[in-house]
Amino acid sequence: MSKNQTRELTLHIFGKDFFIMTDADEEYTQKVAQFLTDEMNDIAKNFSGEKYEKIVVIASMNIIDKYFKLQKEYKELEEKLNDLVEKIK
Numbered sequence: 001m002s003k004n005q006t007r008e009l010t011l012h013i014f015g016k017d018f019f020i021m022t023d024a025d026e027e028y029t030q031k032v033a034q035f036l037t038d039e040m041n042d043i044a045k046n047f048s049g050e051k052y053e054k055i056v057v058i059a060s061m062n063i064i065d066k067y068f069k070l071q072k073e074y075k076e077l078e079e080k081l082n083d084l085v086e087k088i089k
Contacts, residue, residue: 005023006023007022009021009026011030012033012037014044014052039063043059
């Protein structure tokens with residue numbers, strides 16, 4: 001299968017199957033699905049009996065929070081690197 005060819009994948013996330021269309025690498029996509037499942041499992045341990053939808057929302061918020069923190073850290077590191085480059089010039 002050539003790159004960028006859209007295909008249907010079945011993802012098993014937190015006990016449910018989801019069928020998606022993607023042109024992303026299957027191994028990568030499964031890894032993303034596993035990350036989400038792991039996050040949801042961690043939340044479910046602390047919030048037993050909660051509805052699936054609430055667990056999904058909390059997991060999504062946690063993942064987005066991690067993303068924003070990494071994005072901020074990346075920008076700070078980029079600024080430090082640029083400062084160092086300027087000092088070297």
